[in-house]
Amino acid sequence: MERLGTGIGWRPEIADAVERMPGVDWVETVAENVCPGHLPDSLVRLRERGVTVVPHGVSLGLGGADRPDRARLAALAECARALGSPLVTEHIAFVRAGGPLTASPTLEAGHLLPVPRTRDALDVLCENIRIAQDALPVPLAVENIAALISWPGEEMTEGQFLYDLADRTGVRLLIDVANLHTNQVNRGEDPVRALDELPVEAIAYVHVAGGFERDGVWHDSHAHPVPQPVLDILAGLASRCAPPGVLLERDENFPEPAELERELNTIRRTVEKAARPTEPGRGTTSRTTAGGTGAAGADAKSADARSAYAASGSAEGGGTQSADAKSGGTEGGCARERLALGQTALLSALVAGTPAPEGFDRVRLGVQTRSLTAKRADVVAKVAPELPGFLGETYRAAFLDYAQGRPMTGGYRRDALGFAEHLLRAGLPEDARARRRLHDWWQERSGPTPPSRHPAARLARATRRALLRH
Incomplete structure (x- = not known):
């Protein structure tokens, strides 16, 4: 695997700062925000300097029931x-559900949701990853995600799930240590055990990010400084292996460039310190950190955990080799259909107000619902910044009211248009001039041919603007 070094997530808001930042070996960019034929000038300049750029996808939904x-x-x-990347990355998550497998409308989460750690879900995920690997020109790495909720009846730990996934598909792993911390707080999962069970030889690189805790729930915000518990988990991982790359993620509330540089230096020092033996001459076998055991101990514990899991699978008539047969095989559709029903029921409860599926924590589902709706409002405001401009301080309340009972079905841009149409039907905004501007904005983007390209439409709008001025 190519050595990447220390990197930072490239975002337009900090593009200039990233270009000037010392010690940045590589960057990662959200794939869906890049147009291959019109690369941002900043990314072009970075590529010309020899800085590696890795596209990070967020919308494939490899953990979903559909291919x-x-x-x-x-x-x-x-x-x-277009970016000349050595690999691409995505997530072990589902982002939509419904559709033909359930004979129901397709629902969009607008967020990364956890897959159940079951043999059915693993079978489907393995097949989906093989399809993706065949379609991509470079290796694929997949990321563990942060979650607010847990699936009932899970059959594997996160480490076991990731080990089997890498073993069966050869896929690389993008390990997010901040997500391991999130799952520790929200789901009571031990990050040390996850590190012990990981196939560290499959790691492509590592994510590090910040978040915040509220009412006993950790929110993986990517908008706050990296906390010490996340650095401790990073140290635990670095004590087990030398990660090919480590990257700082920051998506919002960007601090001054100097603060980002300090965080990068802290991450670099954490990895370097954890990789050193604590006593000269004793090597890595004696190494321990706040994050867990040394490398040799981790290998032994990982092997023990995998042996125990294989034995339990054999005793149940399951295990990785017989999982396809036990589930009916993904080609026959049985595992996909079962997974589709479960994911659709969960997503419908989260975004459409249907009853919570049996076995889920209803309080935690409520937290997830509010989080999804808040994120939806924030992203629509970014995708269509004109909408908050038309509505002013009433934007957020108006959008949250609109979102009640109206699940997203076609992505954020279509959601923005649906919200605008809803406002117009309700006679909003109350200011006639703002309402006319909103109508023009909506009509410009919702028609098959943008009205601005038609001379009669341009004349009509010019006339209306003149009338409004008088």
Whole structure:
């Protein structure tokens, strides 16, 4: 695996700072925000300097019941080629549910949701990853996600799930240590055990990010400084292996460049310190950190855990080799259908107000619902910044009211148009001039041919603007 070094997530808001930042060996960019034919000038300059750029996808939904969408795969492949990337990354998550497998409308989460750690979900995920691997021009790595909720009846730990996934598909792993911390707080999962069970030889690189805790729930915000518990888990991972790359993620509330540089230096020092033996001459076998055991101990514990899991699978008539047969095989559709029903029921409860599926924590589902709705409002405001401009301080309340009982079905841009149409039907905004501007904005973007390209439409709008001025 190519050595990447220390990197930072490239975002337009900090593009200039990233270009000037010392010690940045590579960057990662959200694949869906990159147009291969019109790369941002900043990314072009970084590439010309020899800085590696890795596209990070967020919309494939590899953990969903459906097979990966060919158009999305083609777009990700084109992005990798345009950036000259050595690999691409995605998430072990589902982002939509419903559709033909359940004979129900397709619902969009607008967020990364956890897959159940079951043999059915693993079978489907393995097949989806193989499809993606065949369609991509470079290796694929997949990331563990942060979660607010747990699935009932899970059959594996996170480490076991990731080990079997890598073993069966050869896929690389993007390990997010901040997500391990999130799952420790929200789901009571031990990050040390996860590190012990990971196939560290499959790690492509590592994510590090910040968040905040509220009412006993950790929110993986990517908008706060990296806390010490996350650095401790990073140290535990670095004591087990030398990660090919480590990257700082920051998506919002960007601090001054000097603060980002300090965080990068802290991450670099954490990795370097954890990689050193604590006593000269004793090597890594004696090494311990706040994050867990040394490398040799981790290997032994990981082997013990995998042996125990294999034995339990054999006793149940399952295990990784017989999982396809036990589930009916993904090609026959049985595992996909079962997974589709479960994911659709969960997503419908989260975004459409249907009853919570049996076995889920209803309080935690409520937290997830509010989080999804808040994120939806924030992203729509970014995708269509004109909407908060038309509504002013009433934007957020108006959007949250609109979102009640109206699940997202076609992505954020379509959601923005649906919200605008809802406002117009309700006679909003109350200010006639703002309402007319909103109508023009909505009509410009919702028609098959943008009205601005038609001379009569331009004349009509010019006339209306003149009338409004008088």
